Amino acid sequence: MITSSWRHDFPTLTNNQQTSPFVYLDSAATAQTPLAVIERMQRFYTHEYATVHRGIHRLSANATYNMEQVRQTVANFVNAKSNDEIIFTKGTTEAINLVANTYLPTFAQTGDEIIITEMEHHSNIVPWQMLAQRLGLTIKVWRMTAEYRLDLNDLQKLLSKKTKLLGLTHISNVLGCINPIKAATAMAHQCGAAVLIDGAQGIMHQAVDVQDIGCDFYAFSGHKLYGPTGIGVLYIAQQWLNTLPPWEGGGAMIDDVQLPIGTTYQTSPWRFEAGTPNIAGILGLGEAITYINHIGMDAIVTHEEALIRYAEEKMQHVDSLKIYGNAANRAGVIPFNLGSHHAFDVGSFLDNYGVAIRTGHHCAIPLLRCLQQSVVCRVSFGLYNDSQDVDIFVDRMRHIKKLLG
Structure with a gap:
């Protein structure tokens, strides 16, 4: 038993x-939340409620400190080199869209190529389709074998000097198949392509080491990881942090604003986190990771x-x-x-x-x-x-x- x-x-x-x-x-859709996570979020709302990065008073300073501690917790959980590589998002979907709207518009040219698999979640298909139409890019599809798996030899045939990005799910949300993300990343890098891993399912069922994988981007959602909804993470490898432009503009992500034009931006991770973050969700995510680490x-x-x-x-x-x-x-x-x-x-x-x-x-x-x-x-x-x-x-x-x- x-x-x-x-x-x-x-x-x-x-x-x-x-x-x-x-x-x-139905945990692949949303995993249930342990009481410890619920209590952590309730404690924030009942005893610690304040916004972050804006106030000098005790509540704001405490909220800022606690949120940034979670960033370090996430960095440790996925073995990032630095907590600067951890960006808080609304979830996997927003994380992928962030990459789609910063990396490729900056580094791709008309005629360049994106490779995705046919087992991807729509969140790792539609943003690339939208971008391909806008920038004149070509999408190539890494097909499954008759045994419903991905063959690295098929990937090798698709890669070329025009390949700018490989988008690949860690674990399929339908089949549950575990994909060879480390080997695929190494092959893509040999052609000069960046690699984004959709880790929405992978983060829940396997230990994740982004340095060992070698990927450029790894995205996941808190609610797949026994945490709250509305919070996610995008890991961005160090080399891209200050070369990618911000995606959204607003408060918290600026260094200085001058009129009519002349705004400068903060360094990562804050340059990618415009507006007031989901503080309670971030704290809940941190507690979920603590819970998992304890087990x-x-x-x-x-x-x-x-x-x-x-x-x-x-x-x-x-x-x-x-x-x-x-x-x-x-x-x-x-x-x-x-x-x-x-x-x-x-x-x-x-x-x-x-x-x-x-x-x-x-x-x-x-x-x-x-x-x-x-x-x-x-x-x-x-x-x-x-x-x-x-x-x-x-x-x-x-x-x-x-x-x-």
Whole structure:
């Protein structure tokens, strides 16, 4: 039996038990938040509330200090060289858009190329499409193999002297496949291209070392990491910090403003953080990372790997249930459909039985086209799930199969 000693830390899970079990299998969309994170944000609002970087009074100074300590916590968590490399954003989507609107307009020319994979989340597709149309760039697609994985030999064929950026997901939010981000980064760098890693799923399921990966940019969201919504992180490698222009203008990111023209900007990270930040969200993110560090990422990975293997084995015994992707290279999520029954119907029945999953195209329509599906079901796991959750889910799936035929 696979147990979780951390489940009691998550109030949403314990408060929704009522008279029957509540099984949350949608952590890839949003991971549940431990009580420690909630209490940290509440403490800010009830005892520490003030804005940052603007006041000399005690509350403001304390809020500024605490926020900047979180920046250092994040830097340590991903092994950045400096906390200057850590930019706070609203989430992964804004982080990718920040790179799209600063790096390529500065360094790309008409006819240059961007490489993305066909398994990307829309957040790592649409910004590049918009930019390509505006700047006259070409998008090349790194296709999956028949086994639903990325082959580095295929990447080598796409790379050229015109390649300016490779956008690559660390772990697919649909298939859960773990991509060779370190090797791909090294190959792209040999051609002079920068590399952006979408770490929205990777940050939750694997230890991340941006120096070891060697990437130029790594983006992730707090709510995938047991933290609050509305806060994310963009890691920018040191070499780009003062060569990239600001994306948004406003307060906090300026050094001096003169009229009619003559504004100068702060150094990183503040040049990329216009306006009042999500202070409570930043503090909550810091507390979430502290919580994870206390458990240990190795313990989390071991727990989740065992849970994935257990779930895949149990799901094989549900008649007509088809699992997509490569089981040998999977983390966090399992996509599936139940025969010809629509994913929404399956998800609705499961909800009635106290099991929360995700259904739809998962913001990855090109990937679903490769699967020859318009929608799929997805179960995804967090550190609070256990084998009992899987057993309940599989039991409910068998019941749904009997009902739907």
